[in-house]
Amino acid sequence: MIQRETLINWALFALLPATALIALWMDEPFIITLATKVAILALAGVGLNIALGLGGLVSLGHAAFFGIGGYAMGILASHAQSYAPLMQTPVLIEGTTSMPVIWLVAILASALAALAIGALSLRTTGVYFIMITLAFGQMLYYFAISWPAYGGEDGLSIYVRNGFPGLNTLDPIQFFAVAFVVLAAVLFFAGRLARAPFGLALAAARQNPERVETVGLAPYRLRLVAFVLSGAVTGLAGALFADLNRFVSPTMFSWQMSGEIMIFVILGGVGRLFGPVAGAALFILLEHVLGGLSDYWHVYLGGLLLLVVLFARGGMIGLAAGREVAHD
Amino acid sequence: HEGGVKVGMITTLSGGGAGLGIDVRDGFMLAAKMAGNDKLEVVIEDDQRKPEIAVQLADKMIQSEKVDVLTGIIWSNLAMAVVPAAVAQGKFYLSPNAGPSQLAGKGCNPLYFNVAWQNDALHEAAGAYASDTGYQNTFILAPNYPAGQDALTGFKRFFKGEPAGEIYTQLGQTDYAAELAQIRASGADSVFFFLPGGMGISFLKQYASSGIDLPVVGPAFSFDQGILQAVGEAALGVKNTSQWSKDLDNAANVEFVAAFEAEYGRLPSLYASQGYDTANLLLSAMGKADVKDADAFRAALAEADFASVRGDFKFGTNQHPVQDYYVREVIKEGDVFTNKVIATSLTDHVDAYAAECSY
Amino acid sequence: MTEPLLQIKHLRKAFGALVATDDVSLTLYPGEIHALIGPNGAGKSTLIKQIAGNLAPDAGEVWFEGRDVTPLSTVERARAGLGRTFQISSLAMDYTVLQNAVLGALGRRGTVWRFFRPVMRDADLRARAEAALHRVGLMDHAHKRTADLSHGQRRLLEVAVALTLNPHVFLMDEPMAGLGASGSKRLTGFLDDLRHEAPILLVEHDMDAVFALADRISVLVYGRIIATGTAEEIRADPLVREAYLGAEDAA
Amino acid sequence: MSLILLIEQVLNGLQFGVMLFLMAAGLTLIFGVMGLINLAHGSLYMVGAFAAAAVAGLTGSFVLALLASLIAAAAAGALVELLVIRRLYDRDHLDQVLATFALILMFSEGTRWVFGSFPLFLDIPAALAQPVSLPGGILYPAYRLLIIAIGLAIAVGLFQLIARTRIGIQIRAGEADREMIAALGVDISKLYTLVFALGAALAGLAGALVGAIQSVQVGMGEPVLILAFVVIVIGGIGSIKGALVGALLVGLTDTLGGVLLPPLFATFMEASSASSVGSSLASMSIYILMAAVLLYKPTGLFGSTT
Amino acid sequence: MSFLQLRGVEAFYGPSQALFGVDLALEEGEVCALMGRNGMGKSSTIKVICRLLKEARGTVEFAGQDLTRLPPHRAARTGLGLVPEGRRCFAPLTVHENLIAAARPGPWDFARVCKLFPRLGERRDQVAASLSGGEQQMLAIGRALMTNPRLLILDEATEGLAPVVRQEIWSALATLKREAGLSLLVVDKSLAELRAVADRAVILERGSTVWAGPMGDLAASVADRYLGV
Numbered sequence A: 001m002i003q004r005e006t007l008i009n010w011a012l013f014a015l016l017p018a019t020a021l022i023a024l025w026m027d028e029p030f031i032i033t034l035a036t037k038v039a040i041l042a043l044a045g046v047g048l049n050i051a052l053g054l055g056g057l058v059s060l061g062h063a064a065f066f067g068i069g070g071y072a073m074g075i076l077a078s079h080a081q082s083y084a085p086l087m088q089t090p091v092l093i094e095g096t097t098s099m100p101v102i103w104l105v106a107i108l109a110s111a112l113a114a115l116a117i118g119a120l121s122l123r124t125t126g127v128y129f130i131m132i133t134l135a136f137g138q139m140l141y142y143f144a145i146s147w148p149a150y151g152g153e154d155g156l157s158i159y160v161r162n163g164f165p166g167l168n169t170l171d172p173i174q175f176f177a178v179a180f181v182v183l184a185a186v187l188f189f190a191g192r193l194a195r196a197p198f199g200l201a202l203a204a205a206r207q208n209p210e211r212v213e214t215v216g217l218a219p220y221r222l223r224l225v226a227f228v229l230s231g232a233v234t235g236l237a238g239a240l241f242a243d244l245n246r247f248v249s250p251t252m253f254s255w256q257m258s259g260e261i262m263i264f265v266i267l268g269g270v271g272r273l274f275g276p277v278a279g280a281a282l283f284i285l286l287e288h289v290l291g292g293l294s295d296y297w298h299v300y301l302g303g304l305l306l307l308v309v310l311f312a313r314g315g316m317i318g319l320a321a322g323r324e325v326a327h328d
Numbered sequence B: 001h002e003g004g005v006k007v008g009m010i011t012t013l014s015g016g017g018a019g020l021g022i023d024v025r026d027g028f029m030l031a032a033k034m035a036g037n038d039k040l041e042v043v044i045e046d047d048q049r050k051p052e053i054a055v056q057l058a059d060k061m062i063q064s065e066k067v068d069v070l071t072g073i074i075w076s077n078l079a080m081a082v083v084p085a086a087v088a089q090g091k092f093y094l095s096p097n098a099g100p101s102q103l104a105g106k107g108c109n110p111l112y113f114n115v116a117w118q119n120d121a122l123h124e125a126a127g128a129y130a131s132d133t134g135y136q137n138t139f140i141l142a143p144n145y146p147a148g149q150d151a152l153t154g155f156k157r158f159f160k161g162e163p164a165g166e167i168y169t170q171l172g173q174t175d176y177a178a179e180l181a182q183i184r185a186s187g188a189d190s191v192f193f194f195l196p197g198g199m200g201i202s203f204l205k206q207y208a209s210s211g212i213d214l215p216v217v218g219p220a221f222s223f224d225q226g227i228l229q230a231v232g233e234a235a236l237g238v239k240n241t242s243q244w245s246k247d248l249d250n251a252a253n254v255e256f257v258a259a260f261e262a263e264y265g266r267l268p269s270l271y272a273s274q275g276y277d278t279a280n281l282l283l284s285a286m287g288k289a290d291v292k293d294a295d296a297f298r299a300a301l302a303e304a305d306f307a308s309v310r311g312d313f314k315f316g317t318n319q320h321p322v323q324d325y326y327v328r329e330v331i332k333e334g335d336v337f338t339n340k341v342i343a344t345s346l347t348d349h350v351d352a353y354a355a356e357c358s359y
Numbered sequence C: 001m002t003e004p005l006l007q008i009k010h011l012r013k014a015f016g017a018l019v020a021t022d023d024v025s026l027t028l029y030p031g032e033i034h035a036l037i038g039p040n041g042a043g044k045s046t047l048i049k050q051i052a053g054n055l056a057p058d059a060g061e062v063w064f065e066g067r068d069v070t071p072l073s074t075v076e077r078a079r080a081g082l083g084r085t086f087q088i089s090s091l092a093m094d095y096t097v098l099q100n101a102v103l104g105a106l107g108r109r110g111t112v113w114r115f116f117r118p119v120m121r122d123a124d125l126r127a128r129a130e131a132a133l134h135r136v137g138l139m140d141h142a143h144k145r146t147a148d149l150s151h152g153q154r155r156l157l158e159v160a161v162a163l164t165l166n167p168h169v170f171l172m173d174e175p176m177a178g179l180g181a182s183g184s185k186r187l188t189g190f191l192d193d194l195r196h197e198a199p200i201l202l203v204e205h206d207m208d209a210v211f212a213l214a215d216r217i218s219v220l221v222y223g224r225i226i227a228t229g230t231a232e233e234i235r236a237d238p239l240v241r242e243a244y245l246g247a248e249d250a251a
Numbered sequence D: 001m002s003l004i005l006l007i008e009q010v011l012n013g014l015q016f017g018v019m020l021f022l023m024a025a026g027l028t029l030i031f032g033v034m035g036l037i038n039l040a041h042g043s044l045y046m047v048g049a050f051a052a053a054a055v056a057g058l059t060g061s062f063v064l065a066l067l068a069s070l071i072a073a074a075a076a077g078a079l080v081e082l083l084v085i086r087r088l089y090d091r092d093h094l095d096q097v098l099a100t101f102a103l104i105l106m107f108s109e110g111t112r113w114v115f116g117s118f119p120l121f122l123d124i125p126a127a128l129a130q131p132v133s134l135p136g137g138i139l140y141p142a143y144r145l146l147i148i149a150i151g152l153a154i155a156v157g158l159f160q161l162i163a164r165t166r167i168g169i170q171i172r173a174g175e176a177d178r179e180m181i182a183a184l185g186v187d188i189s190k191l192y193t194l195v196f197a198l199g200a201a202l203a204g205l206a207g208a209l210v211g212a213i214q215s216v217q218v219g220m221g222e223p224v225l226i227l228a229f230v231v232i233v234i235g236g237i238g239s240i241k242g243a244l245v246g247a248l249l250v251g252l253t254d255t256l257g258g259v260l261l262p263p264l265f266a267t268f269m270e271a272s273s274a275s276s277v278g279s280s281l282a283s284m285s286i287y288i289l290m291a292a293v294l295l296y297k298p299t300g301l302f303g304s305t306t
Numbered sequence E: 001m002s003f004l005q006l007r008g009v010e011a012f013y014g015p016s017q018a019l020f021g022v023d024l025a026l027e028e029g030e031v032c033a034l035m036g037r038n039g040m041g042k043s044s045t046i047k048v049i050c051r052l053l054k055e056a057r058g059t060v061e062f063a064g065q066d067l068t069r070l071p072p073h074r075a076a077r078t079g080l081g082l083v084p085e086g087r088r089c090f091a092p093l094t095v096h097e098n099l100i101a102a103a104r105p106g107p108w109d110f111a112r113v114c115k116l117f118p119r120l121g122e123r124r125d126q127v128a129a130s131l132s133g134g135e136q137q138m139l140a141i142g143r144a145l146m147t148n149p150r151l152l153i154l155d156e157a158t159e160g161l162a163p164v165v166r167q168e169i170w171s172a173l174a175t176l177k178r179e180a181g182l183s184l185l186v187v188d189k190s191l192a193e194l195r196a197v198a199d200r201a202v203i204l205e206r207g208s209t210v211w212a213g214p215m216g217d218l219a220a221s222v223a224d225r226y227l228g229v
C-alpha cells in the first residue's frame, strides 16, 4: 500500500522539474531560476532536517555551513579568475572553476566546521544548543564582514558561473538540472538514512537519550555524526546557492539565513523527508507573488505563515498527508 | 516599442532602510511623471536590502522583463553584487545612490553611470571642511565594514591635521557610551562620524546629553530630511557635507522641491533628489539616442545634458559626477528641522579613483 | 563456590549532608535473584544508578565479571552486559512498541554505523525484538505508539527492551510498580524463569513478589545494608519489620 | 589609558549591562518561566517605543509616554497571547519559532504602515539631559543613571515575584506540567495571559526608555532580541538573577572588548588595521563569551541542571 | 442523584476509543474502588472526570454540577483532588512549593501534611526531581490534600511505597473518610486493602463497566475473572 504522504512526496518532486520545463517552453527563464532557487534552498533544508528533524538538534547556526559552502565557491573561483594561487606553501593550491571540485571542497570544509562546532555545541541541549549554534554562526558572520581579503561586507562577485563537465551552466535549465539532480540524490540518501539503524538510534536519542544510553549506544556520537552530515549537505547547498547568484556575501552567514532555512523545514513539516522541498517552494512562491502586491507585503506573508502554524500541524506535508502514521 | 526605454528599478522598499529606497523611487517617478514621456516604462522590485535577492531580481529584470536600463540600488554591497553582472550582460546601470570605489576605479565600465557620488566624496568634503575651519585633531569614527573604512580613509585624504582618535564601531551598534568617553578623554577639537541610519541617531542623541561640547562634522546621510526629525534638537548646528540641499538656489531645484512637496506631502530628501536627477539624466539621453544603439545612448548619457537640481553637473572620465560639495548646517524652520547651505567645501571635485579607470 | 558476577565494594555516595549510599557492599551470583528492599528514600535507586553508571560514587568500586567497571560510562557498562530497567518508564515515546524493542536489539548488536539498510527489515533484529515482546505479552500491541500504551503496558515494555539486550546481569528498579495483580503475578512467574538466563538484582516494594522470588534479600535503610538473608530470615528480622515491613506480614 | 577613563568605561559596561537586562527582563519571564520561545519579543519592544514616541509627540510629556509604552505593549502582548500564543504552549518549540517569526513580520511592516519608513523622534526630558558629576570627576549622563535605577528595581521586583509569590510558584509549576496545575484548580491560562502581558509591558518600557537615547525605528527590536537571548542563556534560562548577571557580563565584555582590544592590537599592528581587527574581534566577543560559558556550564551560570 | 455520577462515558485518544460506556456512582462520604486489569480504562475514566481527557461523551456530574463543559481548573475547584498516575510532581519546584502551589483554604495545610508524611517536612526545600520515587508519591498525595478536596481521586497512589508507608496511608485514608467525611475514588492494585477500605467497587473491562456494587458483594469468582486474582 502506498501511503498518502509518499504520493504527495512524489507529486511535489515531479512538480519542480515540471515547472522548470513549462517555464522553458514559455520562455520564462526567470521562473527556471526560481525553481533552481527552490531546489537549492530545499537542499539546505534537507541538510538541516537531518539534524533537526531526525536528531532533534535545533541548530540556529546552519547559516555557518551555508556560508562556508558559499565562500568555498567564492574563494576558489575568485582565485581561478585572478590566476593567483590560494596558497603556495607548503603545497600549491590553485583556484578552480570546476563545480565538482568546488562541491567537494564545500562539503569537506563545512563538514569539518560542523565537526568542530558540533563537538563543542553538543555538550549542551535544548535552548542552550539553539543559542550556542547561533553564537558560532554569529562569530563567522562578524568575521566575514570585517575580513577584507574577500570583500568584507561587500562580498565577492564571480562574473561567470562555474563549469560542470559537459554542461553549459549559464543556461538556466541546465543549471537547474544540476541542482535538481543533486537534490534528488541527497533526498534519496536522507530517506535511507532515516530508516537505517543509524536513523532509528538517532531519532531515539532525540526522544529519550537515557534510553539510548541504557541499550549501550552513545547519544553524543550519534548526534555528532548527524550534525556533521547535516552541515555537509547544507554546505553543498551553499556552494550551489553561490553559483546560482554568482555572488557570495556575509549575509549567507547571518542568523536570518539560519532562521530562513529553519522556516523552510518547519513550514514543510519537521522530520518529513520532503518537508523542506514543500517549505522552500511555498516560501519562495509567497515571496515572489506577494512582493508585487504591496510595499507592506511582509504583513501578508506573516499572516499566511501564522495560519500555517496554527492550523497545519506537521507543516504543509502534515496538512496534506493527515495524521502521521508510524512506519516500521 | 520604438525609441522606448524599459527601466528596471531594484531598490529597498521593505524592512530596515526602506525609507531611502522609497525616496529614490518617488524622486525618480516624479521626474518621469513631470516629463510625461510615455516611452519610459519602469518596473519596480523590492530587494529587501538582501544582496542575494537583488541578484535574483536583476536576473529577472534582464531575463524576463528584458529591461534596457537598471537602476535603484541604495547600498554598496548590493550594487557590488548586481552591477558587474548586469553591465557584463550589456545593460546600462545608472546608480542613484551607491558609489563603491571598485566601480569608480579599476572596475569601471562604459555602461555604468553614477548619478550620485563616489562613496568617499562626502567624507572627503568633510575632511576638507574640517581643515578649512582650522580643526587640528578631529576624532573620527565609523562602523567596521568596507563603507566605514572608506569613510575614514576619505576623510583623512583631505584632512590636514592629525586625528585625535580613530574608532571602528560595530555595525548596528546602538550604544555609544564607551566611544563618548573616549572622545571626551582624547582632547580632540572636533568630531567626525559616519554612522548611517539608526546608528547616527543614537550617537547624536547620546552625544547631546554627554556633556561633550565639540563641533561635529559628518556626511549628509545622518542629517538628511527623513532622519532629522528623529534626531531632533541634538542635531542643531551640526555641519554636514552634501552635493545637494533643499535651499540650493537654482530653477531646477526650486521646481523639484515644490513639485515633490505637492505630490507626496513631505519635504524631499537627498535620496529623492538623486532619484529625480537619475530619471532626468535618462530622459535627456532618450531624447537624443535610441537605447538599442548602445554607443550612441552611452554618449548621450555621458553628455549629462539635463538640468540637475544640484546646479552644475557633469561626468568625469569614469562616468562619476564632477560636482561641487556644500557644507550644510542643521537648523530649525518653524517646527521642522532642516538644512541650510553655509559654505562650499570642494568645487568641481573629481573622485580619487578616476585616474585608475580606463575602458 | 562460584565467583560473583557482580560485586559492589564499599560504595559511598552523599548528596550534601545526606549520605544516600553508606559503605554498601553487595554480591550477585549466577542464577540468583537478589532482592534489595528498604524504605522510600533509603537509597535503592541511587545504588542502581551507581551500578549502571548514571551516577558516579564518591568512593568504592563496582566489579562486573571479574573487572573493575567503576571508571566506565553508562554506555560502556551497558555494552559490557548490564541490562537495566527504570523505576519510572524511560522509553522512546514516539516510537512503536516494536521500534523500541528493535532499538534494544540494535544496541545489543552494537553497530549503528549503517546508513542504508532499512532497520525494520533486518530479520535478525526483528526476530530478537519480537521474541522479547512475546515473552512479556506485548506482541499484540507491537504496532502501537508507545505513548498510547497504558502505564502498566509501558512497564512491561521496559522489561522487554532489557530482554533484547541479552544482558549478563539484570538491574531492575521496581518492575512490578504499576502492574495490576494479574500483571504482577505473570511477571513474577516470568522473572522466576529469567534468573537462569542471567541473575537479577531486584529492587521492589511488592513483598509478595519479593518473597516468592528472592534467593537472598538485602535490606537498605538510610543508605546502609542492615540485613541480608533468605526470605524467612528477613521476614523474621524485627529490625526489618519495624523499619520496613510494618504489620503487613504479621497477618 | 588613564585609570579614570578605565573606571568610566567599566561604569559604561555596567550601565549597558543594566540596559540589556531591561530588555532581557520581559524575555526571561516569557521564555524562561513560561517556556515559550518568543521571537516577537523585540516587536513588543518596538511597539513600546513607537507608542511612547507617538504620545510624546502629542502631549510632550515623557512620563505619559512611558505610561503609553507600558499600556500599548501590554495590550499588544495580551492580544497576541489570546489569539496566537495560547495555542502554542503544548506545541513544539519549533512551531513557536515559526509563529513568532510570522508575528515579527506582521508587527514590523504593520508599524511601518502606520508610522512610515523613517525613524521617529523621542527624546529624554530636559531635566535629565545633562550629565551629573560623580565622585572622582566622572561626568555621567543623568538619564543613564535613571536607567540603571529602573533596571535594578525591575530586577528586584521580578525576582520577588517569581521566587517568592504564590503566583510565581504557580507559573513555574505550569511550566513544569501545565495540565497538572490546571487539574489542581489553578487557572493557568489566565495566569499566562497576565504573565505574557507583563513581559510585554516590560519589553515596551525598555523600548521607550532605551529608544529615547537611541533611535525609534522599525526593526529596532531584532538586534536587541538576539542580545537578550544571549544574556538569558549565559545567565541560565528561567533565572532572574542569571539574567542580571548575564546582562552585566555581556555589557562589560562588549564595552571593554571594544575599548581595550584595538589598542591591544595596535601594540603590534598598524593603527587603522589594528582598530578594524580589534573591533571585529570585539563584535565577536559576546558570542565567544556565550560559547565559553556554555562549554564550561552547559545550562548557563544559574540554570538548573534538570 | 449521587455525589459523583458517570453515565455512558465514552472517551477517545484521537482516532482510538478507550472508553466504551463507563457507569459509576459514588455517594458523599463513600470510598469507591475502581478496578480492572492494565489498560482497561481506569486512568482514562479519571481523566474524563477531571476534564483532562476532553474528547469524551456521556455525562459526568459531581455535587450536582455538570462537569462535562468545564475547563479542568473549574472542574477541580468544584472539589476534586487528583493524585495522578505517575505522580507528576512539579520537578523543578521544591517540596514546599509543590505543596503550596495550588493550596486552597481548609483544614489541610502544610503542617498537617507534614504530620501525615514527616519525610516531606524533612525534605522541605529539596526539589521534587531529586526525591526518591516513594517520596514523590507522598508529595503527590500531599499536594492533592492541600487543595482541600471533597473528593480525593487516587490513581495508583501507593505505587512504589514501602509496606509500612502504604499501611500508614491506608489508615490515614480510613481516618479521613471516617472523621472528615472525605469521599474517595481509588485505583489500586492491592485487592486486600481495597476490600478493607472501600464501600463499593466498579470493575472495568475493555473500557466499559462490567460490574458495580457494594464491595462486600464482590465475589471471589468475579474478582478472579476480571482482575486475575
Ligand SMILES: Nc1ncnc2c1ncn2[C@@H]1O[C@H](COP(=O)(O)OP(=O)(O)OP(=O)(O)O)[C@@H](O)[C@H]1O
Residues within 6 Å of the ligand: C015, C018, C020, C038, C039, C040, C041, C042, C043, C044, C045, C046, C047, C087, E123, E126, E130, E131, E132, E133, E134, E135, E160
Ligand atoms: N540529586 C539528589 N540530590 C539530593 N538528594 C537526592 C538526590 N537524589 C536522591 N536524593 C535523595 O537520596 C535519597 C535516596 O534516594 P533513592 O531514589 O535512591 O531512594 P529509593 O531507595 O530508590 O526510594 P524509593 O523506594 O522511594 O524509590 C532520597 O532521600 C532522595 O531524596
Ligand SMILES: Nc1ncnc2c1ncn2[C@@H]1O[C@H](COP(=O)(O)OP(=O)(O)OP(=O)(O)O)[C@@H](O)[C@H]1O
Residues within 6 Å of the ligand: C147, C148, C149, C150, C151, C152, C153, C178, C180, E013, E016, E017, E018, E036, E037, E038, E039, E040, E041, E042, E043, E044, E045, E085
Ligand atoms: N495517551 C494515550 N493515547 C492513546 N491511547 C491511550 C493513551 N493513554 C491510554 N491509552 C489507551 O487507552 C486504554 C486505557 O488506558 P488507561 O490508561 O485508562 O488504562 P488503565 O486501566 O489505567 O491501565 P493501567 O493499570 O496500566 O494504568 C489502553 O488500551 C491504552 O492503550
Ligand SMILES: [Mg+2]
Residues within 6 Å of the ligand: C044, C045, C046, C087, C173, E132, E133, E134
Ligand atoms: Mg527508587
Ligand SMILES: [Mg+2]
Residues within 6 Å of the ligand: C150, C151, C152, E042, E043, E044, E085, E155
Ligand atoms: Mg492507569
